[in-house]
Amino acid sequence: MFRLYKGFKELLASSATAAVPSTAAKFYAAAAAAKSASPKVAQKTRKKPTTSKPKTKKPAALRSETRPTGISKVTPVSPALGQFLGAQQASRTEAVKQIWFYIKSQNLQNPNNRKEIFCDEKLKTIFNGKEKVGFLEIGKMLTPHFVKTT
Numbered sequence: 001m002f003r004l005y006k007g008f009k010e011l012l013a014s015s016a017t018a019a020v021p022s023t024a025a026k027f028y029a030a031a032a033a034a035k036s037a038s039p040k041v042a043q044k045t046r047k048k049p050t051t052s053k054p055k056t057k058k059p060a061a062l063r064s065e066t067r068p069t070g071i072s073k074v075t076p077v078s079p080a081l082g083q084f085l086g087a088q089q090a091s092r093t094e095a096v097k098q099i100w101f102y103i104k105s106q107n108l109q110n111p112n113n114r115k116e117i118f119c120d121e122k123l124k125t126i127f128n129g130k131e132k133v134g135f136l137e138i139g140k141m142l143t144p145h146f147v148k149t150t
Contacts, residue, residue: 071091071092071093073091074089074091075090075147076089076146076149077090077095078144078145078146078147080125080126081126081142081146083125084102084122084125092139092142092146095142095145096138096142099126099142102122102123103117103123106120108120110132115134115135115136116132117135117138118131118132119131119132119133126141126145127141
């Protein structure tokens with residue numbers, strides 16, 4: 001009673017040979033006939049896109065410079081961190097970069113667990129005398145070294 005077809009074309013072919021054409025065959029036959037007749041259809045007129053003037057950048061001298069905010073803002077630091085960095089003012093990002101440069105250059109990361117940092121005497125002054133510090137703790141340990149200004 002039911003026959004398995006390998007594809008849609010075979011299904012259409014079998015229905016075309018049958019005495020009563022299927023709904024799909026009727027649809028595709030009507031679509032083919034309409035395509036061949038192709039009466040002139042009124043084409044929609046498209047509006048031309050409005051051309052806006054391209055925005056030109058102002059010269060560097062005329063642009064208002066944005067001040068760094070948040071972690072990139074330069075703030076005064078504690079004397080201990082200032083001695084380590086060699087400056088009395090620094091941004092948090094710059095301080096973390098210099099600390100990581102020092103850690104890498106002195107090879108202070110634990111070789112078995114790279115997330116752990118062994119503190120030497122210079123780092124102990126910043127990290128409250130701890131022997132080991134996790135790399136995620138560095139940001140927390142630096143918080144008291146940045147003086148809050150309003």
